[in-house]
Amino acid sequence: DAGVIQSPRHEVTEMGQEVTLRCKPISGHDYLFWYRQTMMRGLELLIYFNNNVPIDDSGMPEDRFSAKMPNASFSTLKIQPSEPRDSAVYFCASSSTRGEEGTEAFFGQGTRLTVV
Amino acid sequence: RKEVEQDPGPFNVPEGATVAFNCTYSNSASQSFFWYRQDCRKEPKLLMSVYSSGNEDGRFTAQLNRASQYISLLIRDSKLSDSATYLCVVKYDTGKLIFGQGTTLQVKP
Numbered sequence: 001d002a003g004v005i006q007s008p009r010h011e012v013t014e015m016g017q018e019v020t021l022r023c024k025p026i027s028g029h030d031y032l033f034w035y036r037q038t039m040m041r042g043l044e045l046l047i048y049f050n051n052n053v054p055i056d057d058s059g060m061p062e063d064r065f066s067a068k069m070p071n072a073s074f075s076t077l078k079i080q081p082s083e084p085r086d087s088a089v090y091f092c093a094s095s096s097t098r099g100e101e102g103t104e105a106f107f108g109q110g111t112r113l114t115v116v
Numbered sequence: 117r118k119e120v121e122q123d124p125g126p127f128n129v130p131e132g133a134t135v136a137f138n139c140t141y142s143n144s145a146s147q148s149f150f151w152y153r154q155d156c157r158k159e160p161k162l163l164m165s166v167y168s169s170g171n172e173d174g175r176f177t178a179q180l181n182r183a184s185q186y187i188s189l190l191i192r193d194s195k196l197s198d199s200a201t202y203l204c205v206v207k208y209d210t211g212k213l214i215f216g217q218g219t220t221l222q223v224k225p
């Protein structure tokens with residue numbers, strides 16, 4: 001398996017534009033997480049899904065952020081409209097509850113977003 | 117109060133030193149615990165799980181104290197290659213994974 005795949009790796013956009021980040025989890029994994037990382041706030045959980053259903057979106061900063069998981073192999077995180085304070089590295093991670101308890105989460109390489 | 121708290125450091129230690137990181141968590145419903153490692157501009161990767169009885173993996177030892185809601189990581193005989201950020205992770209029974217802010221370690225020759 002190629003691991004968790006995120007695209008794009010880098011995104012530079014102007015304030016007010018819509019940004020869509022994409023994630024392909026590891027095949028067979030039933031959990032998918034979206035995190036945002038900044039120097040000031042560390043790694044923050046935005047939202048997570050179980051079997052394609054959003055379980056907890058309490059970390060989504062505001063209504064400008066939305067996430068979907070239309071099927072087991074694809075998820076998107078959308079910011080509309082984007083603002084400079086959204087600049088961060090956005091990570092997607094997936095994990096499986098099947099098999100051994102406490103299985104690890106595997107991360108994608110992240111999308112570095114810069115909003116100017 | 118943050119759900120998972122760590123001292124951000126940085127910890128600057130010489131090669132060969134022993135260094136310990138601590139982490140506290142606030143939710144007693146926490147089910148599983150992990151230490152992750154993150155290198156500069158890279159994604160976090162699992163270093164080791166933390167078991168109730170404590171566990172060791174080479175130079176690394178992890179301990180869990182559920183009563184005090186406290187996790188620790190001990191690194192013996194530090195190597196230059198251990199320089200990284202170490203993230204404490206708590207998993208709830210809902211599957212939710214919460215990361216601490218991380219502790220930065222710099223091992224110097």
